[in-house]
Amino acid sequence: MVPLSTWAQLDGGPPGLLGAGHGMEMLFGLAPVLIAGYLLGPQTPARLWGLTLLWGLGRWQRLFASAPFVLSVWDLLTGVLLAALLLPRLRHARKWRNRVGLGLVPWLCLTPLLVWWLQPPWPRLPTVITLAALLAYMGGRIIAPLAAAAWQQQGKVLRARVQPRLEGLLLITFALAWASAWHYPAITGVVLMALCSLLLVRLWRWRLWSLTRPDLWLLGQGYGWLGLGLGGMGLALISGHAITTPLHGITVGALGSLSCGVMARQAGPRHRGWVPPRCPVTVVMVLLSVAALVRWGAAMAPSWLLPVAASCWSLAYLILFLLLLRSGPGSSNTENSP
Structure with a gap:
């Protein structure tokens, strides 16, 4: 996505990767799945393939989006599913610093819902x-x-x-x-x-x-x-x-x-x-x-x-x-x- 976004900025490539689309791809396409994947630990093949499929559909929709500020419904589903899988792990955190720190991960995963609810700019x-x-x-x-x-x-x-x-x-x-x-x-x-x-x-x-x-x-x-x-x-x-x-x-x-x-x-x-x-x-x-x-x-x-x-x-x-x-x-x- 990084070379494609560079192409978009220089030659007007995929419009979905211009401006806000470039930033949203980094913050919603890369960061939540990367961090959640580290914290989730081993998962069943069904969950892994399901998350990968939703995430991949979100990336595909971003490539063919007609404008930079287009939030994929697949990113919403991916964020909700990741948050649902991560929230139970917070029960093991006792200190407030651990609860707040780990609680940032579901919050970041649910940010697409906030973006969807608010009016542009995101x-x-x-x-x-x-x-x-x-x-x-x-x-x-x-x-x-x-x-x-x-x-x-x-x-x-x-x-x-x-x-x-x-x-x-x-x-x-x-x-x-x-x-x-x-x-x-x-x-x-x-x-x-x-x-x-x-x-x-x-x-x-x-x-x-x-x-x-x-x-x-x-x-x-x-x-x-x-x-x-x-x-x-x-x-x-x-x-x-x-x-x-x-x-x-x-x-x-x-x-x-x-x-x-x-x-x-x-x-x-x-x-x-x-x-x-x-x-x-x-x-x-x-x-x-x-x-x-x-x-x-x-x-x-x-x-x-x-x-x-x-x-x-x-x-x-x-x-x-x-x-x-x-x-x-x-x-x-x-x-x-x-």
Whole structure:
């Protein structure tokens, strides 16, 4: 979809991928299914094929939509079904931070219902803030134990792990940003700047740069792009500019890096100490960072940079796909894999 949306912007290709359609495809086509697939765990073949069929029909309808702001009924059904499957898992969460964090996933899945109910333009800013809050919560819960284990292997102790007080403050601040995003963009911009600072402080305290682990660098890169994307959006809102350009720091940089980092860890045996191969993970990390940088700067640079960003993004996911094909549950890869 990313190369097709680039074609649409340059040559007027599929009209359903222009403008709002491009953003809706990323936020409703990629993010909810990707995140829910990680949290749902093993499912019956009937559920898997049913979800895949609904999701595929939504993508097909997007390609042939007559206008950017067209919400597929298949996306509505997919979101409702995902939310129904995820809600029972919230019963196991006891702390309020866990309930709020995990509750963001069904909310993101049900966002198409909100878009369908409201009049255009669709609430892009509140939706992006919801996605960013979910990435901040899940990213922290994934990075913290991995970083602690990596430091332990070096004979050191990482004291700043989940950082629960900072995590709670992040969730509360995200709630303030979401509430103000509907009518007070300038206030939202200030809150987003605060979120940027909090995320970068949390990332700094993990000290991932001191570890020789490209898989952790990739995850840390995603967390860093999340902070930079929110900070860029905050500056844009304060100055009265559109958030379209810095938004790609979240969708391309943060979502791309965090999702690839998580999926790369699923490419081998799920036992303690296994590390994804260094070379392909490093290449994926560089490609995604280049894609985010180029896409961010494409608004002030020649249009040919858009295909460059799309090519880097697609090539990164292709390398990850080949890594998933090559490795499996019975793989013998170790930490010293090339």
